[in-house]
Amino acid sequence: MPVILIVEDEPNMVVGLKDNFELEGYKVETAREGESGLKKILDNNYDLIILDVMLPNISGFEICKTVRKKGNDTPIILLTARGEELDRVLGLELGADDYVTKPFSVRELIARIKAILRRRENAIQPNEKSNKDIKIGKLIVNFASYNAFSDEGSVQMSYKEFEILNLLWSKKNYTVSRDEILRVVWGFDENPTTRTVDNFIVKLRQKVEENPDRPKTILTVHGIGYKIIG
Ligand code: CA
Numbered sequence: 001m002p003v004i005l006i007v008e009d010e011p012n013m014v015v016g017l018k019d020n021f022e023l024e025g026y027k028v029e030t031a032r033e034g035e036s037g038l039k040k041i042l043d044n045n046y047d048l049i050i051l052d053v054m055l056p057n058i059s060g061f062e063i064c065k066t067v068r069k070k071g072n073d074t075p076i077i078l079l080t081a082r083g084e085e086l087d088r089v090l091g092l093e094l095g096a097d098d099y100v101t102k103p104f105s106v107r108e109l110i111a112r113i114k115a116i117l118r119r120r121e122n123a124i125q126p127n128e129k130s131n132k133d134i135k136i137g138k139l140i141v142n143f144a145s146y147n148a149f150s151d152e153g154s155v156q157m158s159y160k161e162f163e164i165l166n167l168l169w170s171k172k173n174y175t176v177s178r179d180e181i182l183r184v185v186w187g188f189d190e191n192p193t194t195r196t197v198d199n200f201i202v203k204l205r206q207k208v209e210e211n212p213d214r215p216k217t218i219l220t221v222h223g224i225g226y227k228i229i230g
Helices: 011-023 034-043 060-069 085-093 106-122 159-170 178-186 194-208
Strands: 003-007 027-031 048-052 076-080 098-101 134-136 139-142 147-150 218-221 225-228
Touching: 003 011, 003 034, 011 027, 011 106, 027 034, 034 060, 048 060, 048 106, 060 076, 060 085, 076 085, 076 106, 085 098, 098 106, 134 159, 139 159, 159 178, 159 194, 159 225, 178 194, 178 225, 194 218, 194 225
Parallel strands: 003 027, 003 048, 048 076, 076 098
Antiparallel strands: 134 139, 139 147, 218 225
């Protein structure tokens, strides 16, 4: 049974969400402010976290940032305030998986939870590489053997190009933020900038796209990152 943590300070919201989630068959834990929420996230292994942005003590953004910095990749859905476009972009940049804007329908939130849990079940973990030949744009890639070829023959790709492509492919049709790419592919020891990611994407597009100037496979999601359509 998936376990969901709700970090939210409005008591009615907590009760409403908890009841609905339990009806869906999820086990629910709650935290009513930021500090205890963060501690619970770091001390436990939840399947998903519902995280309000405006919280006493530590904001949802700070929590999100800290959790990701510690290498914890539990899915996070942010509850943001209406009309705050910046919140949404910032939240996704800080590593949240999705967001809903208050007021929201509980049905919609549950649909998003299900989508994330399903996608997680199906996702190829970046370090478990598929040993199948996969067609991505005009490229055929085998992530396990680090081979790539096209109609014209073998294609030279660097290790990091393979890693980025594998990460995007493992989350295909979903946006992967530049920060997530940096975190997964470069880790914390090196200090590249998000510009580095952009440069690698340019190189990948030359290998994947029929027309790299008009990409149809590796798309830019402005202000956030990239996604592979597949
Ligand atoms: Ca709040």
